[in-house]
Amino acid sequence: MPERSNSEAxxxxxxPERLYLDHNATSPLRPACxxxxxxxxxxxxxxxSVHAEGRAAKQLVEGARKSLAAxxxxxxxxxxxxxxxxxxxxxxxxGFTRGGPKVRKLFVSAIEHPAVPAAAAKxxxxxxxxxxxxxxxxxxxxxxERLSTYDQEAEGPFLLxxxxxxxxxxxxxxxxxxxxxxxxxxGFTMVDAVQALFKVDIDFxxxxxxxxxxxxxxxxxxxxxxxxxxxxxxxxDPLLGGGGQEENRRAGTHxxxxxxxxxxxxxxxxxxxxxxxxxxxxAIEAGLPEGVEVHGQSAPRLPNTTCLTAPGxxxxxxxxxxxxxxxxxxxxxxxxxxxxxRSGVLHAMGVxxxxxxxxxxxxxxxxTPTDAAERFLAAWTAEHGRIVRGxxx
Ligand code: PLP
Numbered sequence: 001m002p003e004r005s006n007s008e009a010x011x012x013x014x015x016p017e018r019l020y021l022d023h024n025a026t027s028p029l030r031p032a033c034x035x036x037x038x039x040x041x042x043x044x045x046x047x048x049s050v051h052a053e054g055r056a057a058k059q060l061v062e063g064a065r066k067s068l069a070a071x072x073x074x075x076x077x078x079x080x081x082x083x084x085x086x087x088x089x090x091x092x093x094x095g096f097t098r099g100g101p102k103v104r105k106l107f108v109s110a111i112e113h114p115a116v117p118a119a120a121a122k123x124x125x126x127x128x129x130x131x132x133x134x135x136x137x138x139x140x141x142x143x144x145e146r147l148s149t150y151d152q153e154a155e156g157p158f159l160l161x162x163x164x165x166x167x168x169x170x171x172x173x174x175x176x177x178x179x180x181x182x183x184x185x186x187g188f189t190m191v192d193a194v195q196a197l198f199k200v201d202i203d204f205x206x207x208x209x210x211x212x213x214x215x216x217x218x219x220x221x222x223x224x225x226x227x228x229x230x231x232x233x234x235x236x237d238p239l240l241g242g243g244g245q246e247e248n249r250r251a252g253t254h255x256x257x258x259x260x261x262x263x264x265x266x267x268x269x270x271x272x273x274x275x276x277x278x279x280x281x282x283a284i285e286a287g288l289p290e291g292v293e294v295h296g297q298s299a300p301r302l303p304n305t306t307c308l309t310a311p312g313x314x315x316x317x318x319x320x321x322x323x324x325x326x327x328x329x330x331x332x333x334x335x336x337x338x339x340x341x342r343s344g345v346l347h348a349m350g351v352x353x354x355x356x357x358x359x360x361x362x363x364x365x366x367x368t369p370t371d372a373a374e375r376f377l378a379a380w381t382a383e384h385g386r387i388v389r390g391x392x393x
Pocket of ligand 1: 025087192195
């Protein structure tokens with residue numbers, strides 16, 4: 001048999017360039033973060049060791065802590081690195097309810113990421129749900145009314161859990177106002193800011209929150225690294241014990257490469273870059289055919305997120321047809337089974353199950369190309385026309 005060169009054996013397959021529009025699930029790693037991680041991986045890195053390699057590792061961890069603290073205006077010592085948003089939510093809610101002042105009740109918004117109600121349920125404390133309006137904002141009037149009759153003496157301190165920006169709709173929540181109401185009524189506030197980080201300004205020093213949960217991978221940092229930000233002096237019981245890392249607030253050898261990547265993200269990402277994505281998001285929304293509803297469109301939103309419902313075009317059909325067309329989008333929050341589940345967020349906004357079963361989330365990010373709106377609309381409207389108008393014809 002005649003010998004074949006490699007180039008003959010493996011004919012280059014020309015695949016069309018895919019368009020990734022699912023940054024709220026996870027964002028591709030930024031080159032600056034990858035470089036910082038590779039550099040950190042080039043030597044043994046245990047930040048608790050006293051030798052030269054250990055001291056270099058500690059320097060990376062402390063450098064990242066300072067960069068992140070500067071980005072969100074908090075003291076570096078307020079930052080407790082952990083494995084991501086889910087752990088930060090659990091550490092904040094469970095650590096505080098177990099080790100802080102004797103919290104007796106939780107107020108949890110109806111639109112939280114599932115990590116928050118899951119942690120709240122584990123606390124074993126009574127939970128009151130804060131309803132949401134049709135716009136996807138929590139019902140602040142309901143909260144004000146409820147807290148105006150809250151009997152601090154009889155009912156004890158409480159913890160309010162409210163996200164900064166919703167992962168499905170992108171709607172920004174009135175955290176400052178809610179935290180002020182909570183404080184006035186003798187409560188504390190825990191904020192899940194996982195989707196908001198670097199997409200909108202976060203100033204922990206003036207937000208009024210006692211704790212803030214962060215994750216790096218939604219903005220182009222590494223997966224598997226996050227942080228809980230705590231007000232200085234706030235007591236909490238760490239979830240993990242053993243080593244004395246993070247000032248005894250989170251035991252376990254530091255994930256130095258991921259922390260270095262998180263630090264690089266804090267230096268590389270800018271809110272103004274994300275703000276520019278609103279032009280692409282708005283172009284997508286403006287190009288949608290009549291009858292398509294955009295959820296939370298009149299509320300303040302993250303610049304990168306749109307959540308739409310196209311009656312007659314089921315979410316799973318949208319996902320499949322877009323995937324075949326080379327577009328990665330989502331039906332809402334990605335769940336571990338990969339199946340499309342009913343959205344608790346849309347349900348809380350009063351959207352019917354039938355309507356919610358036709359929802360789609362498009363989320364943009366740091367590497368979204370400028371022609372993303374045209375490409376999305378070309379693929380999506382073609383399939384929408386084929387399925388919805390084809391059925392009507
Ligand atoms: N909180 C919100 C609002 C999220 O969107 C997510 C992830 O989708 C999480 C928490 C969980 O974060 P992680 O994936 O880092 O555990």
